[in-house]
Amino acid sequence: MVCFSRGCCQRSLTENPGHLTVTTQAGDSYESINSIKNVFLQDSPSGDFEITTKLNAAVQNNHEQAGLYIWQDEDNYIRFGHVWDNGLKLETAKEEAGKYSKAQNMAQHPGDHTVYLKVKKTGNAYSTFFWMNGKWEKAADPITSTINVSKVGIYGTSTQSGKNVKASFDYFTLQSLQKE
Numbered sequence: 561m562v563c564f565s566r567g568c569c570q571r572s573l574t575e576n577p578g579h580l581t582v583t584t585q586a587g588d589s590y591e592s593i594n595s596i597k598n599v600f601l602q603d604s605p606s607g608d609f610e611i612t613t614k615l616n617a618a619v620q621n622n623h624e625q626a627g628l629y630i631w632q633d634e635d636n637y638i639r640f641g642h643v644w645d646n647g648l649k650l651e652t653a654k655e656e657a658g659k660y661s662k663a664q665n666m667a668q669h670p671g672d673h674t675v676y677l678k679v680k681k682t683g684n685a686y687s688t689f690f691w692m693n694g695k696w697e698k699a700a701d702p703i704t705s706t707i708n709v710s711k712v713g714i715y716g717t718s719t720q721s722g723k724n725v726k727a728s729f730d731y732f733t734l735q736s737l738q739k740e
Contacts (some may be wrong), residue, residue, distance in 0.1 A: 589635075612677065625717055664700065
């Protein structure tokens with residue numbers, strides 16, 4: 561995984577052995593604001609796929625967040641995050657051609673700073689899930705997007721507060737769902 565950033569990526573593999581610890585920083589990728597730091601990406605497979613992660617981040621100020629990213633560029637992406645927005649939220653959102661929008665019917669956050677997240681791409685539909693009570697639960701209505709996905713990965717940011725929150729990623733998985 562490579563860090564895409566408009567500045568210095570803050571991460572460590574030794575702070576919490578066995579985890580990638582990302583220290584969030586101010587910055588965002590919201591419409592004309594393209595200052596996000598700490599986005600770690602790798603090539604995506606062609607066709608359908610799913611990505612998952614387990615992360616822990618004690619977000620507590622508005623728009624502090626960490627989660628999964630599906631990427632074409634800064635103005636065309638899907639992200640699914642563990643977010644503080646006047647309380648803990650699971651936020652599914654997309655930006656296409658520089659226009660940001662959120663999914664409908666987002667589920668209630670399970671209430672802990674450790675979350676398991678999954679995004680499944682099927683055609684132009686992106687479905688988000690979180691792990692609770694021993695199974696994957698729907699996080700929001702699927703969103704559709706025609707972006708040209710080239711990369712997938714993880715992110716952590718403190719959009720408004722600029723505070724350094726430690727986001728500890730236990731794992732990141734990528735699985736092609738193409739039938740052979």
